[in-house]
Amino acid sequence: MNIPSELLYSSKHIWIKIEGVTAHIGITDYAQKQLGDIIYVDINCIGGKLKIDEVFGTLEAIKTVSDLFMPINGKVLELNQELENLPTLVNTDPYGKGWIIKIELQDTTIDHLFNAEKYKELVN
Template identity: 55%
Template sequence: MNIPDGLKYTKDHEWIKIDGNTAIVGITDFAQGELGDIVYIDITTVGQEVNEHEVFGTVEAVKTVSDLFMPVSGKVLEVNPLLDASPEKVNEDPYGEGWMIKMELKGSVAGLLSAAQYKELIGK
Protein backbone atom coordinates (compact mmCIF):
# COMPACT_ATOMS: atom_id res chain seq x y z
CA MET A 1 0.00 0.00 0.00
CA ASN A 2 1.34 3.39 -1.01
CA ILE A 3 1.23 6.12 1.67
CA PRO A 4 3.74 8.79 0.59
CA ASP A 5 5.59 10.88 3.14
CA GLY A 6 5.37 14.61 2.50
CA LEU A 7 1.58 14.60 2.19
CA LYS A 8 -1.00 15.14 4.92
CA TYR A 9 -4.00 12.86 5.42
CA THR A 10 -7.50 12.92 6.90
CA LYS A 11 -9.44 10.32 8.87
CA ASP A 12 -11.85 10.32 5.91
CA HIS A 13 -9.04 9.02 3.62
CA GLU A 14 -8.28 12.15 1.64
CA TRP A 15 -4.70 13.29 1.06
CA ILE A 16 -3.55 16.88 0.62
CA LYS A 17 -0.33 18.23 -0.88
CA ILE A 18 0.24 21.77 0.39
CA ASP A 19 2.20 24.33 -1.64
CA GLY A 20 2.09 27.75 0.00
CA ASN A 21 -1.57 28.81 0.20
CA THR A 22 -2.76 26.32 -2.42
CA ALA A 23 -3.09 22.56 -2.28
CA ILE A 24 -3.97 19.51 -4.34
CA VAL A 25 -6.45 17.01 -2.86
CA GLY A 26 -7.29 13.42 -3.71
CA ILE A 27 -8.25 10.14 -2.07
CA THR A 28 -5.71 7.72 -0.68
CA ASP A 29 -4.57 4.43 -2.14
CA PHE A 30 -6.38 2.73 0.75
CA ALA A 31 -9.65 4.53 -0.10
CA GLN A 32 -9.56 3.72 -3.81
CA GLY A 33 -8.84 0.09 -2.96
CA GLU A 34 -11.81 -0.07 -0.60
CA LEU A 35 -14.11 1.55 -3.18
CA GLY A 36 -13.11 -0.71 -6.06
CA ASP A 37 -13.37 0.30 -9.72
CA ILE A 38 -14.17 4.01 -9.89
CA VAL A 39 -16.55 4.91 -12.72
CA TYR A 40 -17.50 8.56 -12.11
CA ILE A 41 -16.34 11.62 -10.17
CA ASP A 42 -18.91 14.35 -9.45
CA ILE A 43 -17.45 17.64 -8.20
CA THR A 44 -19.57 20.75 -8.78
CA THR A 45 -18.02 23.03 -6.14
CA VAL A 46 -15.50 24.89 -8.35
CA GLY A 47 -15.41 28.54 -7.32
CA GLN A 48 -17.09 27.82 -4.00
CA GLU A 49 -15.78 28.09 -0.47
CA VAL A 50 -16.17 24.76 1.33
CA ASN A 51 -15.59 24.34 5.06
CA GLU A 52 -13.38 21.65 6.56
CA HIS A 53 -15.19 18.27 6.78
CA GLU A 54 -17.97 19.41 4.38
CA VAL A 55 -18.67 17.46 1.19
CA PHE A 56 -17.00 18.88 -1.92
CA GLY A 57 -18.07 16.10 -4.29
CA THR A 58 -18.71 12.38 -4.67
CA VAL A 59 -16.91 9.43 -6.15
CA GLU A 60 -18.93 6.62 -7.71
CA ALA A 61 -17.57 3.10 -7.86
CA VAL A 62 -19.16 -0.05 -9.25
CA LYS A 63 -20.29 -1.02 -5.73
CA THR A 64 -21.04 2.30 -4.02
CA VAL A 65 -21.08 6.10 -4.00
CA SER A 66 -18.91 7.88 -1.43
CA ASP A 67 -18.73 11.51 -0.36
CA LEU A 68 -15.50 13.48 -0.68
CA PHE A 69 -14.74 15.60 2.37
CA MET A 70 -12.77 18.83 2.36
CA PRO A 71 -9.58 18.30 4.41
CA VAL A 72 -9.19 22.04 5.19
CA SER A 73 -11.53 24.99 4.71
CA GLY A 74 -10.90 26.71 1.41
CA LYS A 75 -12.00 27.61 -2.09
CA VAL A 76 -12.15 24.96 -4.81
CA LEU A 77 -10.14 26.35 -7.73
CA GLU A 78 -10.08 23.50 -10.22
CA VAL A 79 -11.19 19.91 -10.82
CA ASN A 80 -8.77 17.50 -12.47
CA PRO A 81 -9.86 17.58 -16.14
CA LEU A 82 -8.58 14.03 -16.77
CA LEU A 83 -11.23 12.53 -14.50
CA ASP A 84 -14.19 13.30 -16.80
CA ALA A 85 -12.98 10.91 -19.47
CA SER A 86 -10.82 8.67 -17.26
CA PRO A 87 -12.13 8.32 -13.67
CA GLU A 88 -10.09 5.11 -13.40
CA LYS A 89 -6.99 7.34 -13.01
CA VAL A 90 -7.96 7.50 -9.32
CA ASN A 91 -7.50 3.71 -9.09
CA GLU A 92 -4.35 3.66 -11.21
CA ASP A 93 -2.49 6.66 -9.76
CA PRO A 94 -4.29 8.18 -6.74
CA TYR A 95 -1.35 10.46 -5.80
CA GLY A 96 -0.48 11.50 -9.37
CA GLU A 97 -2.83 11.75 -12.34
CA GLY A 98 -5.76 10.74 -10.11
CA TRP A 99 -5.78 13.93 -8.01
CA MET A 100 -9.24 15.48 -7.64
CA ILE A 101 -9.12 19.22 -6.88
CA LYS A 102 -6.83 22.19 -6.52
CA MET A 103 -7.84 24.52 -3.72
CA GLU A 104 -6.93 27.77 -2.03
CA LEU A 105 -6.34 27.22 1.68
CA LYS A 106 -8.46 29.31 4.05
CA GLY A 107 -8.19 27.24 7.23
CA SER A 108 -5.64 25.58 9.49
CA VAL A 109 -3.88 22.36 8.52
CA ALA A 110 -3.06 21.56 12.18
CA GLY A 111 -5.63 18.74 12.43
CA LEU A 112 -4.27 16.73 9.51
CA LEU A 113 -2.42 13.43 9.95
CA SER A 114 1.17 12.62 8.98
CA ALA A 115 1.89 9.53 6.86
CA ALA A 116 2.86 7.61 10.03
CA GLN A 117 -0.35 8.63 11.81
CA TYR A 118 -2.44 7.65 8.76
CA LYS A 119 -0.72 4.24 8.55
CA GLU A 120 -1.61 3.69 12.20
CA LEU A 121 -5.23 4.73 11.53
CA ILE A 122 -5.68 2.13 8.79
CA GLY A 123 -3.63 -0.53 10.58
CA LYS A 124 -0.71 -0.68 8.13
Protein backbone atom coordinates in the same frame (compact mmCIF):
# COMPACT_ATOMS: atom_id res chain seq x y z
CA MET B 1 -0.19 0.20 0.68
CA ASN B 2 1.27 3.44 -0.61
CA ILE B 3 1.32 6.34 1.91
CA PRO B 4 3.66 9.12 0.66
CA SER B 5 5.49 10.88 3.48
CA GLU B 6 5.27 14.35 1.90
CA LEU B 7 1.47 14.48 2.12
CA LEU B 8 -1.00 15.11 4.94
CA TYR B 9 -4.08 12.95 5.52
CA SER B 10 -7.56 13.29 6.97
CA SER B 11 -9.42 10.70 9.01
CA LYS B 12 -11.82 10.42 6.05
CA HIS B 13 -9.03 9.09 3.78
CA ILE B 14 -8.35 12.28 1.85
CA TRP B 15 -4.81 13.41 1.13
CA ILE B 16 -3.65 17.00 0.74
CA LYS B 17 -0.46 18.39 -0.78
CA ILE B 18 0.06 22.00 0.31
CA GLU B 19 2.13 24.24 -1.97
CA GLY B 20 2.16 27.81 -0.66
CA VAL B 21 -1.43 29.10 -0.64
CA THR B 22 -2.80 26.32 -2.85
CA ALA B 23 -3.21 22.59 -2.40
CA HIS B 24 -4.09 19.50 -4.38
CA ILE B 25 -6.54 17.05 -2.85
CA GLY B 26 -7.41 13.44 -3.65
CA ILE B 27 -8.31 10.15 -2.03
CA THR B 28 -5.77 7.82 -0.50
CA ASP B 29 -4.58 4.53 -1.90
CA TYR B 30 -6.40 2.85 0.99
CA ALA B 31 -9.69 4.58 0.06
CA GLN B 32 -9.51 3.74 -3.63
CA LYS B 33 -8.87 0.08 -2.79
CA GLN B 34 -11.90 0.04 -0.47
CA LEU B 35 -14.13 1.59 -3.15
CA GLY B 36 -12.98 -0.52 -6.08
CA ASP B 37 -13.06 0.66 -9.69
CA ILE B 38 -14.08 4.32 -9.91
CA ILE B 39 -16.44 4.93 -12.83
CA TYR B 40 -17.48 8.55 -12.24
CA VAL B 41 -16.22 11.61 -10.36
CA ASP B 42 -18.85 14.24 -9.55
CA ILE B 43 -17.55 17.63 -8.40
CA ASN B 44 -19.84 20.65 -8.68
CA CYS B 45 -18.34 23.14 -6.25
CA ILE B 46 -15.81 24.97 -8.44
CA GLY B 47 -15.46 28.50 -7.06
CA GLY B 48 -17.14 27.56 -3.80
CA LYS B 49 -15.66 28.16 -0.36
CA LEU B 50 -15.90 25.04 1.75
CA LYS B 51 -15.08 24.28 5.36
CA ILE B 52 -13.46 21.24 6.92
CA ASP B 53 -15.68 18.13 6.60
CA GLU B 54 -18.08 19.69 4.06
CA VAL B 55 -18.82 17.46 1.07
CA PHE B 56 -17.07 18.64 -2.09
CA GLY B 57 -18.25 15.87 -4.39
CA THR B 58 -18.77 12.15 -4.81
CA LEU B 59 -16.99 9.19 -6.30
CA GLU B 60 -19.07 6.53 -7.96
CA ALA B 61 -17.63 3.04 -8.02
CA ILE B 62 -19.17 -0.05 -9.57
CA LYS B 63 -20.95 -1.04 -6.34
CA THR B 64 -21.16 2.17 -4.29
CA VAL B 65 -21.13 5.97 -4.16
CA SER B 66 -18.93 7.76 -1.63
CA ASP B 67 -18.94 11.39 -0.49
CA LEU B 68 -15.69 13.37 -0.54
CA PHE B 69 -15.01 15.54 2.52
CA MET B 70 -12.84 18.66 2.60
CA PRO B 71 -9.73 18.13 4.73
CA ILE B 72 -9.14 21.88 5.23
CA ASN B 73 -10.95 25.20 4.68
CA GLY B 74 -10.55 26.43 1.13
CA LYS B 75 -11.93 27.77 -2.12
CA VAL B 76 -12.17 25.21 -4.90
CA LEU B 77 -10.18 26.49 -7.87
CA GLU B 78 -10.04 23.60 -10.25
CA LEU B 79 -11.23 20.07 -10.99
CA ASN B 80 -8.85 17.57 -12.53
CA GLN B 81 -10.33 17.60 -16.04
CA GLU B 82 -8.64 14.31 -16.94
CA LEU B 83 -11.05 12.53 -14.58
CA GLU B 84 -14.03 13.32 -16.82
CA ASN B 85 -12.81 10.87 -19.46
CA LEU B 86 -10.62 8.67 -17.29
CA PRO B 87 -11.99 8.40 -13.72
CA THR B 88 -9.91 5.26 -13.17
CA LEU B 89 -6.87 7.54 -12.70
CA VAL B 90 -8.11 7.77 -9.10
CA ASN B 91 -7.41 4.03 -8.85
CA THR B 92 -4.23 3.76 -10.89
CA ASP B 93 -2.45 6.90 -9.68
CA PRO B 94 -4.28 8.31 -6.62
CA TYR B 95 -1.37 10.56 -5.54
CA GLY B 96 -0.40 11.75 -9.01
CA LYS B 97 -2.61 12.04 -12.08
CA GLY B 98 -5.60 10.96 -9.98
CA TRP B 99 -5.76 14.16 -7.89
CA ILE B 100 -9.33 15.44 -7.70
CA ILE B 101 -9.40 19.18 -6.89
CA LYS B 102 -7.07 22.11 -6.42
CA ILE B 103 -7.95 24.67 -3.74
CA GLU B 104 -6.86 28.04 -2.46
CA LEU B 105 -6.28 27.71 1.26
CA GLN B 106 -8.52 29.85 3.44
CA ASP B 107 -6.76 28.80 6.61
CA THR B 108 -3.51 26.99 7.23
CA THR B 109 -4.47 25.18 10.42
CA ILE B 110 -3.32 21.61 9.91
CA ASP B 111 -3.17 20.21 13.45
CA HIS B 112 -6.22 17.99 12.74
CA LEU B 113 -4.45 16.27 9.83
CA PHE B 114 -2.19 13.21 10.06
CA ASN B 115 1.34 12.77 8.82
CA ALA B 116 2.08 9.53 6.92
CA GLU B 117 3.09 7.62 10.06
CA LYS B 118 -0.12 8.50 11.94
CA TYR B 119 -2.28 7.78 8.89
CA LYS B 120 -0.64 4.38 8.54
CA GLU B 121 -1.60 3.64 12.16
CA LEU B 122 -5.20 4.63 11.36
CA VAL B 123 -5.57 2.23 8.43
CA ASN B 124 -3.68 -0.74 9.89
